[in-house]
Amino acid sequence: MKITLTLAMFFISILTFLSLPTPSLSLSKPCNKNDEKVLFQIKNSLGNPYHLASWQPTLDCCKWYCVKCNKTTGRIIELTIFSGNISGQIPPEVGNLPYLQTLEFHKLTNLTGQIPSTITKLTHLTQLRLSWTNLSGPVPSFISQLTNLNSLDLSFNSLTGSIPPELAKLTKLYAIGLDRNKLTGTIPESFGMFKGSVPDLYLSHNQLTGDIPKSLGYLNFSRIDVSRNQLTGDFSMFFGRNKTIQIADFSRNRFWFDLSKVEFPTSLTYLDMNHNKVYGSLPASLTGLSLQGLNVSYNSLCGKIPQGGDLQKFDHSTYFHNRCLCGSPFWACAN
Ligand SMILES: *[C@@H]1O[C@H](CO)[C@@H](O)[C@H](O)[C@H]1NC(C)=O
Ligand SMILES: *[C@@H]1O[C@H](CO)[C@@H](O)[C@H](O)[C@H]1NC(C)=O
Ligand SMILES: *[C@@H]1O[C@H](CO)[C@@H](O)[C@H](O)[C@H]1NC(C)=O
Ligand SMILES: *[C@@H]1O[C@H](CO)[C@@H](O)[C@H](O)[C@H]1NC(C)=O
Ligand SMILES: *[C@@H]1O[C@H](CO)[C@@H](O)[C@H](O)[C@H]1NC(C)=O
Ligand SMILES: *[C@@H]1O[C@H](CO)[C@@H](O)[C@H](O)[C@H]1NC(C)=O
Numbered sequence: 001m002k003i004t005l006t007l008a009m010f011f012i013s014i015l016t017f018l019s020l021p022t023p024s025l026s027l028s029k030p031c032n033k034n035d036e037k038v039l040f041q042i043k044n045s046l047g048n049p050y051h052l053a054s055w056q057p058t059l060d061c062c063k064w065y066c067v068k069c070n071k072t073t074g075r076i077i078e079l080t081i082f083s084g085n086i087s088g089q090i091p092p093e094v095g096n097l098p099y100l101q102t103l104e105f106h107k108l109t110n111l112t113g114q115i116p117s118t119i120t121k122l123t124h125l126t127q128l129r130l131s132w133t134n135l136s137g138p139v140p141s142f143i144s145q146l147t148n149l150n151s152l153d154l155s156f157n158s159l160t161g162s163i164p165p166e167l168a169k170l171t172k173l174y175a176i177g178l179d180r181n182k183l184t185g186t187i188p189e190s191f192g193m194f195k196g197s198v199p200d201l202y203l204s205h206n207q208l209t210g211d212i213p214k215s216l217g218y219l220n221f222s223r224i225d226v227s228r229n230q231l232t233g234d235f236s237m238f239f240g241r242n243k244t245i246q247i248a249d250f251s252r253n254r255f256w257f258d259l260s261k262v263e264f265p266t267s268l269t270y271l272d273m274n275h276n277k278v279y280g281s282l283p284a285s286l287t288g289l290s291l292q293g294l295n296v297s298y299n300s301l302c303g304k305i306p307q308g309g310d311l312q313k314f315d316h317s318t319y320f321h322n323r324c325l326c327g328s329p330f331w332a333c334a335n
């Protein structure tokens with residue numbers, strides 16, 4: 001949950017940044033007539049909801065609620081519809097706003113249907129957020145055609161099917177949020193082959209299975225949350241002396257491997273791996289970290305908790321329900 005909130009804050013800060021008033025030295029250009037026409041089609045397609053009541057021909061469409069124009073061109077660059085009483089499907093006409101950079105439908109529980117393929121026409125799109133809606137169908141592979149995407153948030157929907165490997169073609173992605181859906185299948189091998197920026201991965205609360213591909217160890221991920229899936233095998237590829245991972249949540253899966261030899265990098269500040277089947281002992285490299293959070297509970301770990309660093313500042317619930325962990329702050333070891 002902590003990590004989901006962080007992603008939300010990432011989007012909020014980007015949106016706040018984009019909506020800061022810019023000093024206008026000259027008169028703003030009026031709204032482009034084609035864009036206005038398309039917005040009226042979108043409004044109509046959504047059943048003329050009260051939420052879009054300001055979308056009136058008497059008002060320049062750059063001043064409408066939920067949209068933002070480029071002041072020099074009068075073209076619509078943002079469409080952000082959220083928290084309204086809106087039902088129906090995402091209007092395919094959104095694909096006819098050719099200068100759109102941000103497209104957001106958020107917290108609209110009555111928005112249903114699939115993600116329309118017309119969005120592939122939006123070649124300038126950098127932010128795509130369709131979240132907390134009731135979208136169904138797959139995570140479409142055609143999203144990989146949106147080569148300028150910085151962030152993709154499809155969280156809190158009812159999306160099914162597997163994660164399309166083609167997403168790894170996106171070279172500018174900072175974050176992928178597919179958490180809280182009904183996704184199945186494995187994490188694609190291609191996610192170890194992002195060229196350009198390495199995105200934060202938020203894949204929690206799905207039904208993903210299989211081992212995390214070893215290929216993900218080729219990259220330096222910063223944040224990863226795969227909690228609450230049915231993943232198996234080993235997650236140690238994210239660690240190692242020369243890695244830069246900071247936040248990692250592997251909790252509530254079926255990981256099963258020996259933790260004893262894992263070298264945690266000093267960049268790591270948060271590690272949650274509760275409810276798995278990890279065995280072996282806690283490695284001494286944990287004492288070298290500045291940890292804000294640690295949870296290794298409900299595994300099959302054994303042996304003495306290394307003494308030092310931040311390991312004693314956590315309470316016993318960080319360590320409980322293991323096979324035979326002992327030592328401060330937990331039970332004393334029986335020699
Ligand atoms: C607005 O359009 C102008 C001209 O195409 C471009 O130089 C500028 O970067 C755009 N501004 C934004 C905020 O997109
Ligand atoms: C969703 O639609 C139902 C049925 O029309 C309505 O009762 C409900 O208020 C709507 N909810 C929201 C949040 O728009
Ligand atoms: C949403 O709109 C529907 C139909 O217009 C209405 O019946 C319902 O009460 C509204 N719900 C909310 C939460 O405003
Ligand atoms: C939307 O999703 C919520 C939670 O998954 C569900 O309770 C609700 O019935 C759905 N609404 C529609 C209109 O499908
Ligand atoms: C990860 O980052 C570290 C530190 O910047 C660097 O030494 C290492 O080579 C990087 N590894 C990869 C796979 O990029
Ligand atoms: C980590 O460093 C070792 C030795 O410096 C190097 O052989 C290895 O390729 C590096 N691994 C990564 C993932 O950067």
Ligand SMILES: *[C@@H]1O[C@H](CO)[C@@H](O)[C@H](O)[C@H]1NC(C)=O
Pocket residue numbers: 274275294295296297298314315317318
């Ligand atoms: C660790 O996780 C377990 C299981 O979810 C939970 O009961 C416990 O409170 C957590 N402890 C800490 C310190 O996060």
